[in-house]
Amino acid sequence: MSSTTNYILGVFDDEDEVLHAVSEVKSKGIKIDEVYTPFPIHGLDTAIGHERTRLPIAAFMFGTLGMICALSLISYTMVFDWPMIIGGKDFFALPNWIPVTFEGTVLFTAFGLVITFCISNNLFPGNNVEPLDLRITDDKFVMAINLDKNKLGQDEITKALKSSGAIEVNVK
């Protein structure tokens, strides 16, 4: 968060209240930037208007890549580079390769997914964020409204937040 923008922070102390407040505040024509919470709240992201995440698609693609990599490595080594007769089987003994292919798929999915997740959320070691409110990771739910992106003034937004149940309203 850069210090030049003005944020109005509505602090709530209950998950159902903040979820309710999001639609209430939005119905007054106020654009909500983001809501920060100590734990996931179902339906909060769609209530704010965030798009549905495409992480599952990324995961599927990484899984496919893992499967292709594993199968390519196995067939290259077992069929092309150094074929050997093992147990009288074909060189291309696909059923025997299922376990390693499966493990490769899982490995690529997991690492690809987590790395994508970290990149898309700007999570990396050494990222020293200044939290908007230190109580967000404890027990408070903070609705952040960017003044520059809204037509309504500070007083009106403060009033709207208070009336929808905010226990305090801060400016940052």
Place this chain on the structure above:
Amino acid sequence: MSHVVSPIREHLVTGGKSYSDVTHDICKQVEGEPTKEWKIAFAISCVIFAYGAYCLFYTWWQGIGVWGLNKTVGWAWDITNFVWWVGIGHAGTLISAVLLLFRQKWRTSINRSAEAMTIFAVLCAASFILAHMGRPWLAHWALPLPNAFGSLWVNFNSPLVWDVFAISTYLSVSLLFWYMGLVPDLATIRDRATTKGRKFWYGLFSLGWTGSAKTWARYEYMSLILAGISTPLVLSVHTIVSMDFATSVIPGWHTTIFPPYFVAGAIFSGFAMVQTLLLITRVVFKLEDYITIEHIEMMNIVVTVTGSVVGIAYLTEFFIAWYSGVEYESYAFINRATGPYWWAYWMMMTCNVISPQLFWFKSIRTNLMVSFFLSIVVNVGMWFERFVIIVTSLHRDYLPSSWAMFSPTMYDIGDYIFSFGLFFTLFFLFAKFLPVVNMAEVKSVMKGVSSNFPKKVAKKSKSEE
């Protein structure tokens, strides 16, 4: 939250805790000075670790000739201990992945420590894999590296190679799952930090977590997908371990029932080990309000179910040995039950099949002392199961002149002691420096499962009904 919880369910969080109480109670042990009990326990585990490390070093230095193996019994305590630890290492991922898919809320208080236990158990298992290779500095030969590195390519048709991939994938994916679960809680400690060091270290590992709704939404998808891929992964690992035996032609090993039977046994022993550790942790860190009798009872029910599956598998094996009409197969099983290793067999039967049936009585499965005792009994039984499968199948082979017995040397025992030292040292470090209960997840299910949830909103949600 909006989920309806049946009124007959017991409370999963007791003591009228608020969200901030959860944070305080769990962070207390990370932020405070280590307690005297912790210091004593940690010192003991370090001593055990040091003695074990000496024995393991000696084994690596001299070679596995220092073990009690002979020409007939070529696998004994090494692989017994390996399978035992890998089995124990199944509970963590099972609790966090399978119970997440089934939306079981009681997982939230116990998944963190169960996953940590999983990772440490798999590391212990890996120590036996390395040791039993004899030349552990050539362990990379098990990886598919080009010929210039040593031998030919690895044989991808071999279950032993499948095992290398299964165990290493399982270890790294479990570690990833566990760490991503930790990130929000590390951010909690970062934001509460009063010292510079704590702010730096927990800040470094919490990766700049903000807790925004967008991040949480993605986080939930990520957890769900990780759980979805970890579930078949956890089943594949012990399936493949069982295939190390089942694809051989040794009577007593060569059976198709092995994969499901091993997986059930793994869950059985893993839950028992989680039970042992949780019963200690909840008392030492005063977490009785989070790890309640309800949790203990649920765990005991899983132990009973999987114990019964294991029992049926034992009987099926015996029946099939007779029904197959294969003389050698029948002999292997009769020899198990009545031969020179009869005591190991009956130890296994008593511990694994009979003792968990006691949990049918509610008074027993809700009794902490009895649960603690039986959880250890189960793990003793599961160790004997692997010993019975491995040693008694080998010690009397096709040629009576080569029949032999196995007796462990101090290095067999010492390497086993090493794994306990490693396990407990890591577990105590975890319990001191990381939150042992997943705070964010507990908070997310507290409404509805917590007794006397102290909020005005508790009233409000009632009026909504």
